[in-house]
Amino acid sequence: MIPAQTNLLRNARMKPWEPVVWLLLFAAPTLFPSHAAIVNEVAIVGLFAVSLDLVLGYTGIVSLGHAAFFGMGAYTAALFCKHVMPDPHLGLLAGIATATVLGFLASFTILRGTDLTRLMVTLGIALILFELANKLDWLTGGMDGIQGLMFSPVLGKFEFDLAGRTAAYYSLTVLLLVFLLARRIVHSPFGATLKAIRDNRLRAMAIGIPVHSRLVAVYTVAAAMAGAAGALFTQTSGFASIDVFEFHRSADVMLMVVIGGVGWLYGGVLGAVVFKLMQDFLSQITPQYWTFWLGLFLVVLVLVGRDRLLKPWTWFRRGQA
Amino acid sequence: MSEVVLSCQGLVKRFGGITATNNVTLDLKRGARHALIGPNGAGKTTLINLLTGVLDATEGRITLEGQDITGLAPHQRVRRGMVRTFQINQLFASMTPLETLALVVSQHRGHGARWWSPLGKDAGVAERAQQLLEQFHLAEVANQRTEHLAYGKRRLLEIAIALASDPRVLLLDEPVAGVPAGEREELLQTVAALPADVSVLLIEHDMDLVFSFAKRMTVLVNGTVLTEGTPEEIAANPEVKAVYLGHGDEINEAVQAGERAHG
Amino acid sequence: MAELLKVEKLSAGYGEAVVLHDISFALPEGQTLALLGRNGTGKTTLINTLAGATRQHGGTISLAGAALHKLASHQRAAAGIGWVPQERNIFKSLTVHENLTAVQRAGRWTPERVYEMFPRLAERKGNLGTQLSGGEQQMLAMGRALVVNPRLLLLDEPLEGLAPIIVSELLKAISRITREEGLSAIIVEQHPQAILAISDQAIVLDHGTIVHADSAATLRRSPELLDRLLGVAR
Amino acid sequence: QSAPFKIGLILPMTGQQATTGRQIEAAARLWIAQNGDTVAGRKVQLIVKDDTSVPDVTRRVAQELIVNEKVDVLAGFGITPSALAVAPMATQSKTPLVVMAAATSSITEASPYVVRTSFTLPQAAVAMADWAPKNGIKTVVTLVTDYGPGLDAEKFFKSRFEFNGGKVPETLRVPLRNPDFAPFLQKVRDIKPDALFVFVPSGAGAAVMKQFGERGMDKAGIKLIGTGDVTDDDQLNDMGDVALGVVTSHHYSAYHPSPANKKFVAEFQKANKGLRPNFMAVGGYDGMRVIYEALKKTGGKGGGDALLAGMKGQIFESPRGPVFIDAQTRDVVHNIYLRKVEKKDGQLHNVEFDVLKDVKDPGKTK
Amino acid sequence: MLTILFDGIAYGMLLFVLAVGLAVTMGLMNFINLAHGAFAMAGGYITVLLMQRLDVPFLLSLPAAFIGAALLGAVLERTLYRPLYRRAHLDQVLFSIGLVFMSVSAVDYYVGSTQQIMQLPQWLKGRTEIGSLGMGHYRLFIIAVCAALTLGLQYILAKTRFGSRLRASVDDQRVAAGMGINVNVVFLSTFAFGSGLAGLGGALGAEVLGLDPSFPLKFMIYFLIVVAVGGTSSITGPLLAALLLGIADVAGKYYIPQMGAFIVYALMIVILLWKPHGLFVRQGGKA
Numbered sequence A: 001m002i003p004a005q006t007n008l009l010r011n012a013r014m015k016p017w018e019p020v021v022w023l024l025l026f027a028a029p030t031l032f033p034s035h036a037a038i039v040n041e042v043a044i045v046g047l048f049a050v051s052l053d054l055v056l057g058y059t060g061i062v063s064l065g066h067a068a069f070f071g072m073g074a075y076t077a078a079l080f081c082k083h084v085m086p087d088p089h090l091g092l093l094a095g096i097a098t099a100t101v102l103g104f105l106a107s108f109t110i111l112r113g114t115d116l117t118r119l120m121v122t123l124g125i126a127l128i129l130f131e132l133a134n135k136l137d138w139l140t141g142g143m144d145g146i147q148g149l150m151f152s153p154v155l156g157k158f159e160f161d162l163a164g165r166t167a168a169y170y171s172l173t174v175l176l177l178v179f180l181l182a183r184r185i186v187h188s189p190f191g192a193t194l195k196a197i198r199d200n201r202l203r204a205m206a207i208g209i210p211v212h213s214r215l216v217a218v219y220t221v222a223a224a225m226a227g228a229a230g231a232l233f234t235q236t237s238g239f240a241s242i243d244v245f246e247f248h249r250s251a252d253v254m255l256m257v258v259i260g261g262v263g264w265l266y267g268g269v270l271g272a273v274v275f276k277l278m279q280d281f282l283s284q285i286t287p288q289y290w291t292f293w294l295g296l297f298l299v300v301l302v303l304v305g306r307d308r309l310l311k312p313w314t315w316f317r318r319g320q321a
Numbered sequence B: 001m002s003e004v005v006l007s008c009q010g011l012v013k014r015f016g017g018i019t020a021t022n023n024v025t026l027d028l029k030r031g032a033r034h035a036l037i038g039p040n041g042a043g044k045t046t047l048i049n050l051l052t053g054v055l056d057a058t059e060g061r062i063t064l065e066g067q068d069i070t071g072l073a074p075h076q077r078v079r080r081g082m083v084r085t086f087q088i089n090q091l092f093a094s095m096t097p098l099e100t101l102a103l104v105v106s107q108h109r110g111h112g113a114r115w116w117s118p119l120g121k122d123a124g125v126a127e128r129a130q131q132l133l134e135q136f137h138l139a140e141v142a143n144q145r146t147e148h149l150a151y152g153k154r155r156l157l158e159i160a161i162a163l164a165s166d167p168r169v170l171l172l173d174e175p176v177a178g179v180p181a182g183e184r185e186e187l188l189q190t191v192a193a194l195p196a197d198v199s200v201l202l203i204e205h206d207m208d209l210v211f212s213f214a215k216r217m218t219v220l221v222n223g224t225v226l227t228e229g230t231p232e233e234i235a236a237n238p239e240v241k242a243v244y245l246g247h248g249d250e251i252n253e254a255v256q257a258g259e260r261a262h263g
Numbered sequence C: 001m002a003e004l005l006k007v008e009k010l011s012a013g014y015g016e017a018v019v020l021h022d023i024s025f026a027l028p029e030g031q032t033l034a035l036l037g038r039n040g041t042g043k044t045t046l047i048n049t050l051a052g053a054t055r056q057h058g059g060t061i062s063l064a065g066a067a068l069h070k071l072a073s074h075q076r077a078a079a080g081i082g083w084v085p086q087e088r089n090i091f092k093s094l095t096v097h098e099n100l101t102a103v104q105r106a107g108r109w110t111p112e113r114v115y116e117m118f119p120r121l122a123e124r125k126g127n128l129g130t131q132l133s134g135g136e137q138q139m140l141a142m143g144r145a146l147v148v149n150p151r152l153l154l155l156d157e158p159l160e161g162l163a164p165i166i167v168s169e170l171l172k173a174i175s176r177i178t179r180e181e182g183l184s185a186i187i188v189e190q191h192p193q194a195i196l197a198i199s200d201q202a203i204v205l206d207h208g209t210i211v212h213a214d215s216a217a218t219l220r221r222s223p224e225l226l227d228r229l230l231g232v233a234r
Numbered sequence D: 001q002s003a004p005f006k007i008g009l010i011l012p013m014t015g016q017q018a019t020t021g022r023q024i025e026a027a028a029r030l031w032i033a034q035n036g037d038t039v040a041g042r043k044v045q046l047i048v049k050d051d052t053s054v055p056d057v058t059r060r061v062a063q064e065l066i067v068n069e070k071v072d073v074l075a076g077f078g079i080t081p082s083a084l085a086v087a088p089m090a091t092q093s094k095t096p097l098v099v100m101a102a103a104t105s106s107i108t109e110a111s112p113y114v115v116r117t118s119f120t121l122p123q124a125a126v127a128m129a130d131w132a133p134k135n136g137i138k139t140v141v142t143l144v145t146d147y148g149p150g151l152d153a154e155k156f157f158k159s160r161f162e163f164n165g166g167k168v169p170e171t172l173r174v175p176l177r178n179p180d181f182a183p184f185l186q187k188v189r190d191i192k193p194d195a196l197f198v199f200v201p202s203g204a205g206a207a208v209m210k211q212f213g214e215r216g217m218d219k220a221g222i223k224l225i226g227t228g229d230v231t232d233d234d235q236l237n238d239m240g241d242v243a244l245g246v247v248t249s250h251h252y253s254a255y256h257p258s259p260a261n262k263k264f265v266a267e268f269q270k271a272n273k274g275l276r277p278n279f280m281a282v283g284g285y286d287g288m289r290v291i292y293e294a295l296k297k298t299g300g301k302g303g304g305d306a307l308l309a310g311m312k313g314q315i316f317e318s319p320r321g322p323v324f325i326d327a328q329t330r331d332v333v334h335n336i337y338l339r340k341v342e343k344k345d346g347q348l349h350n351v352e353f354d355v356l357k358d359v360k361d362p363g364k365t366k
Numbered sequence E: 001m002l003t004i005l006f007d008g009i010a011y012g013m014l015l016f017v018l019a020v021g022l023a024v025t026m027g028l029m030n031f032i033n034l035a036h037g038a039f040a041m042a043g044g045y046i047t048v049l050l051m052q053r054l055d056v057p058f059l060l061s062l063p064a065a066f067i068g069a070a071l072l073g074a075v076l077e078r079t080l081y082r083p084l085y086r087r088a089h090l091d092q093v094l095f096s097i098g099l100v101f102m103s104v105s106a107v108d109y110y111v112g113s114t115q116q117i118m119q120l121p122q123w124l125k126g127r128t129e130i131g132s133l134g135m136g137h138y139r140l141f142i143i144a145v146c147a148a149l150t151l152g153l154q155y156i157l158a159k160t161r162f163g164s165r166l167r168a169s170v171d172d173q174r175v176a177a178g179m180g181i182n183v184n185v186v187f188l189s190t191f192a193f194g195s196g197l198a199g200l201g202g203a204l205g206a207e208v209l210g211l212d213p214s215f216p217l218k219f220m221i222y223f224l225i226v227v228a229v230g231g232t233s234s235i236t237g238p239l240l241a242a243l244l245l246g247i248a249d250v251a252g253k254y255y256i257p258q259m260g261a262f263i264v265y266a267l268m269i270v271i272l273l274w275k276p277h278g279l280f281v282r283q284g285g286k287a
């Protein structure tokens, strides 16, 4: 193999620490059975964050309405359970399918414009879906959502238990599968064209990349992944509530991706872990004022930078001129 | 080998009240080494932007290999073999030169939509990328992020990208601006040495380079074609001298003026 | 003639990296200095240091007796520095006219006079910085430095990308301005011949230090010396 | 020494519903301060959690409380979806779930373990629909916030009011995210009904009232009536004179003239920097009583079903007046008062002037 | 009919004052400051607390809100914001959201989470009817203040060099400084001014929109809509956008109340798809 090829392939190779991360994640529900619920939540938002990173980090498209796809997946899974069958696997596929369709349609709104316009258009779409879910209460249960769903066991064997172990493993497995898929995508020539579009759209066109169809493709794929996260949400909690479309869901997932670092698939997962654990931890200590400390964390994180965060002694060193 | 490869008829581009391109008709023959010169703001860059589809023409028609491409998107024109460089570098800041070139080569070979195998999987792509790196003196910086490269190297990469997609028609917009004086000739020689059926259109203000490179020249003034001809004809054309070249003695006049002043 | 600029033992660079070492020279009022050197030898860094846009590590700069090195970048313009940066750096969200008026200071040079010198700019008054051709941006950068009404012009490759006829006119204009208005200038160029012709002095940089200082005329007449210093004889 | 008796109090402590959480927590703590933290020999421990008004967070918090903390009772619940999200877990784990705030009728039907000590919107709305036609109000336009409780209020008010012979020419629904009430109020003004019936989440009430006054609707002869959320005791005093004369129906007023209430209000204010308790607080306070009494009945043993049995059918004198936990529906039965805002001792109060006794939730179909 | 138009204009004007500061920091300084609402909230609380606790008259508390928020802006600019101008937009988002979280909790801690209600002076409470047109005095007052503000701003940006010096500094700090522009002062004063405007908007809006600690989060979307639709390159853009949205919202809710919340969002999406750079772009077209 010529050195150039080795160099090119180096990035795509699995690093030694990667299996370790996954082993730890999968060990968590067993090691800390009492925290299986939060592991499940982390896995779901982690999946959601990976989906956003694909568009935000790798393609440079800001989206503040990612909850639209999450919510679509969530409601589809709920309706599927209620009206078709309680099987979670098929429900998951159904959630993915509707989110994919929605993502494909929505992708045409993000082709043109500035970051700000895209931000607002995506946000607007999620807000409209929110209002729709509220208005169509014969279908969606309005503000109260669809409650009390009972799903059949995963693989026909594992009941969703009260402690949330089954839920955690179910979500982690889906996260792993989607993650591996995303990993493949970003290291492929297709992934490289996405990065090219992010870095310089003009030049990307000038080397023959069909920018619009790439954007449509990646946005649709990301929407499908977000839909999977939404379906998991419904299936592991037994309900779909209207706030799956809420602004704060889109905003939180964006924060997570940025906290973990954009354009690095593990960033989404890491951000989800950090954000959720921190939120959980802080709100235990001070249920009233935990947002203050979370805010402080974000401010400090940005001011000192991710790389220096764990080295407080460097915080006050002067930056260069 | 004299059939027309790229041609435009009656091309007009207006920006609000400004007519940057005014009824330009131009033919580029197969294998041409053609230079496009003209005063600053004459519309040279705009013309390239129109030909490549970066801008939409207000009026006029563009044909490539006999087919009308006026309405095609930029990337579709690239697929038909027309490639350009930019007057101001347009690079992929976060990628390395190696990745950049591998990407361009694989896109050119039709692998751009492949999502299942890694970028370096195809040995042919890697090989071609390596070859380009060496040809453009970029091998030693092949694995640095592009945004950290020195200006001269970035300029070289700009041109390497264009050549990576094996163009049939190559449009170069001031390719050597900012390239070290010693390397300019070498660079243009690389371009001149492209296969004989590749057609090249060059924009450049360095007249030594232009006259050593071009077999044919077009002069653009105020968005309009002033004249077209061989280098000899252009050099001798009084109008061209008046609006663009000058008479070649201004510098001396300036010197004399200066010497007079400083004694 | 009174000394306008005096640089002593100057060292400067970017962040921790020191690019320029121990630079000393002086420039009398009304004179022009050609600053030569191969790629990456520190020409731009020297110009930027004079303009206050790098990190200075040591040495002094004085302009007409005042200690320039103690001033912040924006105060140096008031002290009499006009700067044409190598990459032009036109303010892209301002129109041509605003690019000039935003930085204008009282003095002989007004936007109108700039338009007389570059009629092309007058025609493009309302264009945004991004809507100019490469050469027009170069002209605007020159005009923008002039309306600051400086005593010392710092020109970093001002001829790159200009049509030959403009190059010669600009050269004439520079030599006229320095002569008639007592302005001093430091000019960086890739093509030494053109610039030496209108300069009084020349210094050659290599690896961030001055390797040769001479009168421009002498250097111009010795191509073999130029070739040795710069690797180009043209 | 047996393990402490744990009450998991899940409330919105941050965000727009934060006042709800604040009032309920303060009331619960007041109850403990007044009645000690030991019941039938069992130490009572209160675990307060923030659910940020997001149902899935509520659910996870409840799950952790049940699985890790092994709480004996879940309580709190600021909004209906949160209560609904937890209901199946209450059933699954046989943990009694005491709803102290959320007011949609259907919550008690979501699980046999749900007990409510707050109120239901239909109770308040229907009381108003009964009172209004008797007091010269023949046409009413309703204005409610477009979500579960609002729709409940609209539905029950309208049907009962029309049953009583009144007319409802228009029902207006305000989006949840709505900064300006001007267009809706203008619409009402143009219709000129005898009265405007309003339900908005507490907090928005002040804005409605002010704009109502600003628009000169009172002068145009339109009365403002509504459920007690509009003249929430928590804020009433700051609303100023626009609130004077507004008639509302509700189960609790801080001005309720009973010794029990006087004591409750005084001690609540003392413990909370003068904060006036509102209907949320009384829901929390009574909820604690229901839990304490149930625990007593089990002799300190606890146990989900035993506690639940102990909660059903409790009758007691609350600061709001007599309260009965209907053993059938597990929902609260209490008086609904008609009140008018008046100035007493320099402060604005909801002064009760009429009462409908022992109102059951009309929303229960079974 | 006319009354609806009037209400819509007043509402739009209010949105404008609240958002214009953001148009300045985001559009002119290119800084994504989601904490804008926090400054508005600061202005609102300054007014309410001054009036409630110190009995300061309403008219005096308005400038106090402006100055207070501006000072707060200035202090934060010097200490926290300055190093972030050159950072990636996403970092700015993270940072300013962090500030919002902190401000929400801090206000909750010091003032409490209840709605603050302020008492307007008597002369602002009335209403004037001219034929079918009914005008609330407070809304008239808002319109007057906003009109004056718009004219003032327009003057500063168009007739003085400040606007172009600011944009020059944003385009290229290093070179702007080299051309003699005191970049730090330009940024500091702009930021403080933008924050002050937000504060004034918060003070004016407290009466109509309500005021509680979640204010910055609740209204962030509205500010962003105004700025996105109006485009970020002028003052007239956001003004017209705010008016358009205000009128559309009020009229929509009046005539088709069922459509309630959809109208504004749908309008925004349609406008942005039609004109991706906002309604009003700086002359010259495509960038």
Ligand SMILES: Nc1ncnc2c1ncn2[C@@H]1O[C@H](COP(=O)(O)OP(=O)(O)OP(=O)(O)O)[C@@H](O)[C@H]1O
Pocket: B015, B016, B018, B019, B020, B038, B039, B040, B041, B042, B043, B044, B045, B046, B047, B087, C124, C127, C130, C131, C132, C133, C134, C135, C136, C161, E284
């Ligand atoms: N977007 C635009 N809006 C308005 N005018 C424009 C725009 N782009 C270019 N122009 C004008 O069109 C004219 C042609 O510009 P162009 O860049 O094609 O010139 P050029 O021949 O490449 O010049 P140079 O040799 O200086 O690069 C210029 O005068 C320029 O000001």
Ligand SMILES: Nc1ncnc2c1ncn2[C@@H]1O[C@H](COP(=O)(O)OP(=O)(O)OP(=O)(O)O)[C@@H](O)[C@H]1O
Pocket: B150, B151, B152, C014, C017, C019, C037, C038, C039, C040, C041, C042, C043, C044, C045, C046, C086
């Ligand atoms: N921003 C920067 N940060 C760090 N190093 C830099 C930076 N800019 C330039 N340098 C380094 O400083 C040295 C001198 O660069 P400078 O730009 O001054 O050279 P120059 O003589 O102007 O070259 P050119 O002819 O290419 O313009 C080079 O080695 C370069 O790599």
Ligand SMILES: [Mg+2]
Pocket: B044, B045, B046, B087, C133, C134, C135
């Ligand atoms: Mg050009």
Ligand SMILES: [Mg+2]
Pocket: C043, C044, C045, C086, C156
């Ligand atoms: Mg240089």
